[in-house]
Amino acid sequence: MQDFGESFRLAFALVLSADGDLIEIIGLSLRVSLSAMLISCAIGLPLGASVAISRFPGRSAVMVLLNALMGLPPVVVGLLVYLMLSNAGPFGWLQILYSPAAMIIAQSILITPIIAALSRQVIEDLHNEYAEQFRSLCVPSHVAIGALLWDARYSLLTVALAGFGRAVAEVGAVIIVGGNINHLTRVMTTAIALETSKGDLALALALGLVLMIIALCVNGAVMTLRSTAVKYAYA
Amino acid sequence: MLEATVNLTGQSVADTGRTADVLPVDISDLVFEAGGKRLIDGLTLQLAAGPRTIIMGPNGAGKSLLLRLLHGMIAPTSGDIRWCGMPLSEDIRKRQAMVFQSPVLLRRSVAANVDFVLKLRGKDSATRRLEILDHVGLSGHADQAARLLSGGEQQRLALARALALDPEVLFLDEPTVSLDPASVQMIEDIIQAAHRRGTKIIFVTHDIGQAKRLADEIVFVHRGRVLEQTPASRFFDAPDSEQARDYLAGRIIL
Numbered sequence: 001m002q003d004f005g006e007s008f009r010l011a012f013a014l015v016l017s018a019d020g021d022l023i024e025i026i027g028l029s030l031r032v033s034l035s036a037m038l039i040s041c042a043i044g045l046p047l048g049a050s051v052a053i054s055r056f057p058g059r060s061a062v063m064v065l066l067n068a069l070m071g072l073p074p075v076v077v078g079l080l081v082y083l084m085l086s087n088a089g090p091f092g093w094l095q096i097l098y099s100p101a102a103m104i105i106a107q108s109i110l111i112t113p114i115i116a117a118l119s120r121q122v123i124e125d126l127h128n129e130y131a132e133q134f135r136s137l138c139v140p141s142h143v144a145i146g147a148l149l150w151d152a153r154y155s156l157l158t159v160a161l162a163g164f165g166r167a168v169a170e171v172g173a174v175i176i177v178g179g180n181i182n183h184l185t186r187v188m189t190t191a192i193a194l195e196t197s198k199g200d201l202a203l204a205l206a207l208g209l210v211l212m213i214i215a216l217c218v219n220g221a222v223m224t225l226r227s228t229a230v231k232y233a234y235a
Numbered sequence: 236m237l238e239a240t241v242n243l244t245g246q247s248v249a250d251t252g253r254t255a256d257v258l259p260v261d262i263s264d265l266v267f268e269a270g271g272k273r274l275i276d277g278l279t280l281q282l283a284a285g286p287r288t289i290i291m292g293p294n295g296a297g298k299s300l301l302l303r304l305l306h307g308m309i310a311p312t313s314g315d316i317r318w319c320g321m322p323l324s325e326d327i328r329k330r331q332a333m334v335f336q337s338p339v340l341l342r343r344s345v346a347a348n349v350d351f352v353l354k355l356r357g358k359d360s361a362t363r364r365l366e367i368l369d370h371v372g373l374s375g376h377a378d379q380a381a382r383l384l385s386g387g388e389q390q391r392l393a394l395a396r397a398l399a400l401d402p403e404v405l406f407l408d409e410p411t412v413s414l415d416p417a418s419v420q421m422i423e424d425i426i427q428a429a430h431r432r433g434t435k436i437i438f439v440t441h442d443i444g445q446a447k448r449l450a451d452e453i454v455f456v457h458r459g460r461v462l463e464q465t466p467a468s469r470f471f472d473a474p475d476s477e478q479a480r481d482y483l484a485g486r487i488i489l
Binding site for chain 1 (some may be wrong): 328332339343352400
């Protein structure tokens, strides 16, 4: 067990020297979570928009379900994906358990409901504004969905990054389906968990620092973008 | 200040001399109820192609509701609306356009707002967009964000968007409320140009001066019914109904 001061000093040294292992772990984390974010957006945004503009029986039930799924425990998602992808599971033939692909799938499942539920809210607000005009113009619903997604793009970016934040910070799902294998499926959160339990606080702290810096940068980028959008009245 | 001129001839925007063959519209025994209240109460009216129709009446008379029912934005509780004998269909709705009291513009540039409707009707072309923006005096603002325009400019853009559809019937629901006189003048000029091209104008207003400038005929609505449909030349001097007389005289009618 190193003392705290020493750990921080080592952590900064690791970050500043761009340590090879550290970079590899950060790279994989970003690759997995950004891929999961893109997949979730591809599914969640049209889903959220469709629920936002359509009126059908059971709509409230769908909304309650989406909202409830936002709170999916990552370990449960990890377990379910594990069961699906293990050799005995229905998708065992894919042979992707303990690979980045499995981690991307698990994180996508985890954050798709977040993206769908949050975008539903954003799109519905904008739709309330546009609905009468769209009705007057006889805008078909697929065109309306496209227009709403486009015009709400700055708000939706925040939604996407909320999903990314959730994905990059979770540990339960990726550790179960990825297995935290060095140089293969080790990401920031699983490495932090492992290094902390091993007592190597320096690497854990360094990764923790990077994780927080990423979170700060992402939020800063979102704020800048949104204020630009507001300034030009596109949001 | 008029910062742009309106192309009054409007020749470039649409074909001239077109007849509005969705008209006349026959409205019979129209009833609309909401929240247990009968807001349109057995309204019967016929509007022919040609004359500019101004719908007047006190607040809550059902003027805006009548426009919305005609445009198919809401469905009547009972009664019948027939456009040239046909019930309202998507095809007929596409030949109508509506300008609302407060314009709802897309969060995009001025040009993109026009492009959106042009594309919607498969008439996407930069030339046509330019013509339309020029027609409403907004060609200099094409790349600006629509929501940064002034109130008058926003309403002219809404009008441009409606006219881009080349409608046979143009509904206007108090489009110049809260605009300054110069903006009102520009919007009225655009509406007059559309009228000359054969577009049927159905215009709701509270502004008696505006009604005098624009109207060929006045439909006076009170408590969800048509009290009178009178040529404008007669309405302002000698309206048929007592309520219209009171309304014109500035007395509060109940």
